[in-house]
Amino acid sequence: MSVRGDISIRDLAWCCAGITLALGPHLTRLPPLLPLCFFALLVWRLAGALGKARLPHRDYRLLWALTQLGALGVFVGVYAHYQGGMGRDAGVALLCGLVGLKLLEMKEARDFYVVCFLAYFLVVTHFFYSQAIVTAIYLFGVTVLITAALIRFNSPASIGDRACATLAARMVLESVPLMVFCFMLFPRLDGPLWGMPGKDDHGVTGLSDHMEIGRIAHLGTSDEVAFRVAFDGARPRARDLYWRGPVLWVTDGRRWDAGDVARGKGTVPVVARGPRYRYEILLEPHDERWLLGLDAVTATGERMRVSRALELTSLQRVKQRRRYTLESSTAYSLRDLSAEERTAALQLPPAAHPRTRALAAAWRAAGRDDRGVVAAALQRFAAAPYGYTLTPPTLSGDPIDGFLFDTRLGFCEHYAASFVVLLRAAGIPARVVTGYQGGEYNGVSDYMVVRQSDAHAWAEVWFDDEGWVRADPTAAVAPERVSLGIGEFSRAGAGIRALEDNDTALALLHNARQLWDAANYQWSQWVLGYSPQRQRELMERLGLGHLTAGRLIVTLLIVGVLLLAGLAWLLLRRPAQQGGPAVRAWHMCCRRLAQAGLPRAAHEGPLEFAARVAAARADLASDIEAIARLYALLRYADAPHGLETLRERVRAFRPGRAARPA
Amino acid sequence: MSITPFKPKAAADASSRVAALVSAASGIVLGKSDVLRLAVTCLLAGGHLLLEDLPGVGKTTLAQTLARLLGLSYQRLQCTSDLMPADVIGVSVYDRNDSQFRFHPGPVFTQVLLADEINRATPRAQSALLEAMEERQVSVEGRALPLPAPFFVIATQNPSDQVGTYPLPESQLDRFLMRLSLGYPGRDAERELLQGRDRRALLADLEPVFGVDDLLDLQRQVDAVHVADALVDYLQALLARSRELPGLAHGLSPRAGLALLRAARAWALVHGRGHVLPEDLKAVLPSVATHRLVAREAGVRAEATITQLLRTVAVI
Known part of the structure; x- marks a missing residue:
C-alpha cells in the first residue's frame, strides 16, 4: 500500500465529526467567541476541501503568517478573558483554539495524525470537569469515532465507512481489558493526578454551619444526592435515621450559628444502649469540613475528628467524594455538659421573643418541671393549628414570635428553632441539630441514598438525669415527615401517592431511577473511589501485597516488554495475514469447507480449489465457483466492487459438517 | 504498479480467438x-x-x-x-x-x-x-x-x-x-x-x-493484463523458495521471474481473464522454469523439484 499523502473529503469529514464531538461538552465552558472562531475555521476547511472556498495552502508563507497570527490571537484572547490566570479553563480554551488552527493548516498525512491525536487529548480534558458515567460513555463513543477517522484515512477507498467504524469500535473494545488491567494495577496517587488550579473547588449546595429561616426550604426541593450509605448487615428503622450534621448553639434571634462551643478535645461521652450498626458512607463533595454520621456515632474512621457535641469533622474540606466507615448506635445516652456548654445552651438574645418568653414563664408559673415544659411544647405543636409546609409565609419582626403565635406555618427549621427558644426561655438547656433525616433504600445494590431534600433540623434537650435527649418537634406536627421521609411525605401531600400505586408507568420510572442511582453508586465506589488503599487491598488479595509502587512499575514494565516480545515473535514467525477483508472472507469459506471434510491445501489457488470442491461435491459447485471467482477478482484483479457480495455469499455458504462414515 | 482498467470483454474475445486457433491446430x-x-x-x-x-x-x-x-x-x-x-x-x-x-x-x-x-x-x-x-x-x-x-x-x-x-x-x-x-x-x-x-x-x-495484425493486437493485450500486488507477493515467494530448495544448484533469476510473469499474463489472456491468478503462474511454471533450473546432482529431474516448489509455497 502506498503512503497516503493527500486527505480526501471523506477523511476530512470523519476527522471534523470526531473533533466536533470531542469539543462538544466544552462549548458552554469556553468563552463564547472561541467556539465561533473554531467552527468558522472548521467550515472554512471543509468548504476549501469541497472547492467552495480558497484555502491558504498554496502559499506556504501566507499559511504560516495566518496560523501564527491566529495562534497569537488565541493566546491574547485567552489571556485577556481569564485575566492572566493559566488554570484549567484557560488551558482548555487554548487547546481548543489551537486545534482549530491546526485543522485549517492540515495539509499532509502528518497533520492529519496530529489533529486526530489532539482530538484524543481533547477527550481527556473533559475529565477535568466531569467524571460521571454519562461523560465516560460519551467520551468512549468519541474515542471510537476518532479511531474510525484514523482507520478511514489509512484504508483504501473500497473499504466502507461502516467497516471502518466497526473496526474502530472493535479495536477500542478490545483494548478495554488492557485498560482495566492498567487501571487496577498501576500505582495510584492519592487524589486526582491533576492538581489543577481553577474553579473546581466549589461544592454543591448543602447544609451550612448556620441556619436562617427559609434556607432549608430551598434544599427541600433539591434532588441532588447528599451521600449514600451501605450498611454492613441490618438497617435501623426509618424513624431512627437521623444523620447528624452541625450542632447550632448561638442565636441572634433570627440566625443560628455553631459558635465555638464544645469544640475542645475530650472523650466523647456517648454510651451505646442498643445494637451497633457498621456502615460505609460515600459523601458527595460539599466544600465544608463536616461529615455526616448516624446518630449517635460510637466509633469513627481515619482523618476525622469528633466534637463533644458529636459532630464529625474532616481534617480538610471535602472537595472530592469521600468514603468513610463508622459505627453507630441509635439507642444511646449522652451525658456530659460542661459549665460553658450549659451557658451556651441557655443563651438567648436579650429582650428578644417577648411573647415566647411569656409563654414559657406561664408554663413555669403553672408549676411544670423540665419534662412538663417539653411535653407542653410538643403538645402545643401537635394540638394547636400548626401546619407543615415547605413554602411558609415570610416573617417580619420577631420571627420566633411571629411563627409561634401568628403564621403557625413552617417546616423543620421553624419548629426546631422556636422549640429550642421556648425551652431556653424556660431555663432548660437545648440546642438545634441539623443534618438529614431518612433516606431512600435502593434494593438494586443494597444501599441508601440520602438527598439534599432530606435535610432536616431537630432539637436536643438536656435533662439533668438523662443527658441530651433528641426531641423532634416536626414529628409532633407532621409525624409522616419523619416516618415516611420527605419524598413520600411530599408526594402524599400532593395526592400523588394514591395514584402511584396504580400507575405502572410511574412505578417503572421509580425503578429506573433506583437502577440509575445504583449504577452511579457502583461507579463512585469502584471507579472514582478506587483509591491507593483499595488498590493495596486488591493487591493483597492477589498475593502481591509486598510490592511497593516502584517495584510494581518495574514489574509491569517487565511484563509489558515480555508480552510485546512474545507478540512480536508470534507475528514474525507466522506469515503475515495479508489482504484484508476479502482474504478473511475467503479463509472463512475455506474453514467451513475444511469442516465439511474438504480442506484447502495451502498451495491451492482459488479456482483450483473450487474446481476440486466442485468435483467432490456437485451440490456446492455453483456456490464455491461463484465465491472463488469473486474472491479472485477482488484479490488479483483489484476489483473495486464486490466485497459485500463476497461476504454475503460466504455468510450464506453452509457446506455442512463432514458426513461421518456409517 | 500501474492499474489497467479491467476489460473482461476484450479478454473473453481473445480467449475465443485462441481457442479457435488451438482447435484448428489440433x-x-x-x-x-x-x-x-x-x-x-x-x-x-x-x-x-x-x-x-x-x-x-x-x-x-x-x-x-x-x-x-x-x-x-x-x-x-x-x-x-x-x-x-x-x-x-x-x-x-x-x-x-x-x-x-x-x-x-x-x-x-x-x-x-x-x-x-x-x-x-x-x-x-x-x-x-x-x-x-x-x-x-x-x-x-x-x-x-x-x-x-x-x-x-x-x-x-x-x-x-x-x-x-x-x-x-x-x-x-x-x-x-x-x-x-x-x-x-x-x-x-x-x-x-x-x-x-x-x-x-x-x-x-x-x-x-x-x-499478423491480430497477433500483434493480442500481444499488446498481454501487456495490459493486470497483475495485483498479491500476485507479485506469490511470485516473489516462489522465486525465494526456488533459491533455498536443497535439490537445486541455483534458483530462479530475476529474469526468470520476469519471464514467468510474462508467460502467466499470456496464459491468463488465453483463459479469458484480464488479471493473473496464482493458477496461471503455476500452469506456466514447469514450462518456463524447468530448463532454467540446474539440479545439484545428476539424475535428479528438475520436474520433480518444480512440483516440490509448487507444493511448498502457499497461496494466500
Missing part, C-alpha cells in the same frame, strides 16, 4: 491441445520456444502448423556441425553488374524460424542465432538490420542423442521463454494419425486463422 497435431495451448501462450507472450523431444513425434509439424495458422512466413534451418553464422544471417556477395556488395539475407529473416536440432550447431552458429533472438535484429558489416515482426524461433533438440552435439549452456537456454516436449501421442490419436491423411497434405490445405 486437427493436425493430434491429441496435444495442452502443449498447443502452451505453445500459443509462448508466442503471445513474444517468447521463443524450445521443443525438446525425440525425432518423429511432430515437432516440425507443430512449428509449421502454427506458422500457417497465424499467417506468418516460415523458414527452416537444419543445424549441423558445419553450419556457419553466415548460413544463418546471410552473406554479402559482390555483384558484378552493380560493382558492389549486395546482402543476401539468410533464413533468419522470417517470422517463424524453425531451428531444427539446434544442439548440433557449433557454439559460434548457436550464438549468432541466439543473438538474433535476443536483439530481434542482426548486424551485418556494421549495419543493424531489423528482423520482421513478429519474430519467433522454434528450436528443437534431441535429448537422448548426445554424440557430436554442443548442448546449449544455461545462459543461452534462458533465451527461450518455454521449453516444451510433445511426447508420444495417445492411443486414439496415434490410430487417427496412422489411418488419416498425410499431415503434409493437410497442412497445405490449412487456412490462416489470424492475420
